Amino acid sequence: MREILHIQAGQCGNQIGGKFWEVVSDEHGIDPKGNYVGDSRLQLERVNVYYNEASGGRYVPRAVLMDLEPGTMDALRVGPYGQLFRPDNFVFGQNGAGNNWAKGHYTEGAELIDAVLDVVRKEAENCDCLQDLPLAGWRDRIRDGDAADIEDPGGVPGPDDADVLGVPVAQGVGHGGGAVQRDAVSASAGGERRREMFRRVSEQFTVMFRRKAFLHWYTGEGMDEMEFTEAESNMNDLVSEYQQYQDAVADADDDEAYGDEVEEN
Numbered sequence: 001m002r003e004i005l006h007i008q009a010g011q012c013g014n015q016i017g018g019k020f021w022e023v024v025s026d027e028h029g030i031d032p033k034g035n036y037v038g039d040s041r042l043q044l045e046r047v048n049v050y051y052n053e054a055s056g057g058r059y060v061p062r063a064v065l066m067d068l069e070p071g072t073m074d075a076l077r078v079g080p081y082g083q084l085f086r087p088d089n090f091v092f093g094q095n096g097a098g099n100n101w102a103k104g105h106y107t108e109g110a111e112l113i114d115a116v117l118d119v120v121r122k123e124a125e126n127c128d129c130l131q132d133l134p135l136a137g138w139r140d141r142i143r144d145g146d147a148a149d150i151e152d153p154g155g156v157p158g159p160d161d162a163d164v165l166g167v168p169v170a171q172g173v174g175h176g177g178g179a180v181q182r183d184a185v186s187a188s189a190g191g192e193r194r195r196e197m198f199r200r201v202s203e204q205f206t207v208m209f210r211r212k213a214f215l216h217w218y219t220g221e222g223m224d225e226m227e228f229t230e231a232e233s234n235m236n237d238l239v240s241e242y243q244q245y246q247d248a249v250a251d252a253d254d255d256e257a258y259g260d261e262v263e264e265n
Helices: 010-028 041-049 071-077 101-125 169-185 189-210 215-219 225-264
Strands: 006-009 051-053 059-061 063-067 090-092 130-132 135-137
Touching: 006 010, 010 041, 010 059, 010 063, 010 071, 010 135, 041 051, 063 071, 063 101, 071 090, 090 101, 101 215, 189 225, 215 225
Parallel strands: 006 063, 006 135, 063 090
Antiparallel strands: 051 059
16 A cells, blocks of 8 residues: 655644545545544545554544644644544644744744654654655755655655745745746736736835845844845746746747638638
8 A cells, every 4th residue: 555644734734734634534434533434445445545543443644733833733633633633743832933934944943843754754664655745834945864864665755855844935936836837827817917926026025125124033033135135036037937938828829820821811
């Protein structure tokens, strides 16, 4: 069986993750206490993709839940599926990031990452053939070497591809966000809307950065001012990339229309 280890992070990730496990549990015939109540042989054949079988025949989600403050974890625990998860797989801090990305990356998050990786490592090593580690929530760059000693039972990322754990929006979209979408999206009206959205974000970011508005909140947590300069450059590059693909699509449409006209004449 090829197992999946689900990782959910932050308030958004855990709210999405909570709903995800409600849906998956319903599909697999698992009730809120982890008991199988389904009536399909196929459900039981595939239940181990997402669940570990615990004592008493209960099924426990193969999940790691993390946040920088306990509020989201508490909300999940008192929810309808709160008894479904393994208690040791809740990893959380006490202070939160207060919407300050730098705190999540350099201070509060940095203090929590080792505990998170310990739980991820333990779950991964219990798998026979780990297929994937989907992540719901914020993304970050694990420090070099953090994941190096996780055994690879069939798919656990090492340090070279361990980009699994919030870069600021301006940084995140510059590191592949546009490249992933450009072929499919830029050719549509959606591409134009996205380009305009990124352009507005870039302009607002530039105005605030030039005034160094709130910059001390981030540099005080360990960020370097050059990271903001890089983020601004990434955003501008992304806007330009969208524009180039929009122009290319428009030129292709013009050529096609001209060719149709020549054929008709």
